[in-house]
Amino acid sequence: MNHELKTIGQVDRVLHEPNRMVVAALLYGVEGADYLYLLTETGMSKGNLTSHLAKLEEAEYVEIVKSFRGKVPHTVVRLTPKGRKAFDEYRVQLKTIYQGLSAADVPRPV
Amino acid sequence: MNDEMNRNGGSTATMPNEMEDALTRHNRNWMADGIVEIVLGSFWLVWAAVVLLPILFPGSMTAQLRLVLLLASMGAMPFALRRSIRGWKERVSVPRTGYVELKKPGAKWKLLYIALGGLLGYCFGLLFSQGSRSVTQWGALGLGFIMFLAMVLTAWRMRAMRLFALSWVVLAAAMVSFVLNFRVATCSGLLLLAYAFVCLVDGLLRLRSYLKAHPEPVGATL
Numbered sequence: 001m002n003h004e005l006k007t008i009g010q011v012d013r014v015l016h017e018p019n020r021m022v023v024a025a026l027l028y029g030v031e032g033a034d035y036l037y038l039l040t041e042t043g044m045s046k047g048n049l050t051s052h053l054a055k056l057e058e059a060e061y062v063e064i065v066k067s068f069r070g071k072v073p074h075t076v077v078r079l080t081p082k083g084r085k086a087f088d089e090y091r092v093q094l095k096t097i098y099q100g101l102s103a104a105d106v107p108r109p110v
Numbered sequence: 111m112n113d114e115m116n117r118n119g120g121s122t123a124t125m126p127n128e129m130e131d132a133l134t135r136h137n138r139n140w141m142a143d144g145i146v147e148i149v150l151g152s153f154w155l156v157w158a159a160v161v162l163l164p165i166l167f168p169g170s171m172t173a174q175l176r177l178v179l180l181l182a183s184m185g186a187m188p189f190a191l192r193r194s195i196r197g198w199k200e201r202v203s204v205p206r207t208g209y210v211e212l213k214k215p216g217a218k219w220k221l222l223y224i225a226l227g228g229l230l231g232y233c234f235g236l237l238f239s240q241g242s243r244s245v246t247q248w249g250a251l252g253l254g255f256i257m258f259l260a261m262v263l264t265a266w267r268m269r270a271m272r273l274f275a276l277s278w279v280v281l282a283a284a285m286v287s288f289v290l291n292f293r294v295a296t297c298s299g300l301l302l303l304a305y306a307f308v309c310l311v312d313g314l315l316r317l318r319s320y321l322k323a324h325p326e327p328v329g330a331t332l
Contacts, residue, residue, distance in 0.1 A: 021129065026135055030211060033208065037139070037210050
């Protein structure tokens with residue numbers, strides 16, 4: 001198996017889902033963000049976002065802290081160190097794959 | 111990016127460019143409501159008033175207290191800036207588009223900020239000093255150019271065409287002051303006024319579009 005193909009096989013399956021990847025990318029640049037921010041930025045439905053966050057939490061990539069701001073419930077999501085490391089590795093893998101693709105003779109989209 | 115996602119039914123392509131866009135999204139989100147610019151613009155306006163009022167009214171109280179007022183407003187800025195931006199954002203943008211906790215700058219960045227602040231202070235000090243007139247005038251032009259570049263950089267990071275267009279006002283103010291051979295205090299006052307004008311106009315227009323695009327949610331949970 002060549003290097004690019006091996007990289008494709010090793011890609012993190014938790015992060016290699018468009019919505020979860022976007023959530024992780026949004027959280028990577030900040031210390032933390034609340035549920036509403038993620039909802040606004042991703043354009044996902046509440047149910048969809050909740051289920052993706054649950055998957056990320058299950059993999060210990062994010063921590064979800066529930067609190068109150070006055071009387072309003074407030075959910076803050078943070079990327080864990082494990083999640084940060086996994087996202088770093090995922091970015092490297094993705095770049096390697098894309099570099100391999102751009103080097104190959106791939107038909108361009110019209 | 112979220113427009114793209116909505117078109118794709120809540121899913122987006124995993125292109126690295128889009129990922130890079132998501133990684134820097136918080137920068138634009140932080141500035142999207144115009145609050146940072148309005149608060150900054152207000153500070154610049156206070157400084158411009160402190161510098162320009164004694165020139166316009168030489169016998170007034172502000173003329174005697176110019177240095178004290180300038181130093182007091184500069185000293186209060188870091189604390190007041192943070193508190194006012196955070197307080198305003200909590201009331202306006204957090205209920206509408208959510209809360210983002212930005213990363214705290216590392217030691218290297220803090221040192222860089224302190225060094226840049228010191229450099230800026232030194233430049234202003236040079237302008238107010240009794241040194242050679244040509245040096246101080248060139249200093250005013252240089253300072254105007256630095257302020258212009260800072261605005262262009264911010265505009266580029268925010269992909270904000272209006273801010274880019276308005277930033278030329280700052281450069282124009284610096285060049286006009288230089289060409290017309292204004293006194294150094296007048297030069298720096300005009301620069302501060304131009305900077306405040308750009309920040310306030312762009313910030314207020316940005317806040318207006320933000321409030322239009324994100325009406326206050328009723329009974330929302332965060």
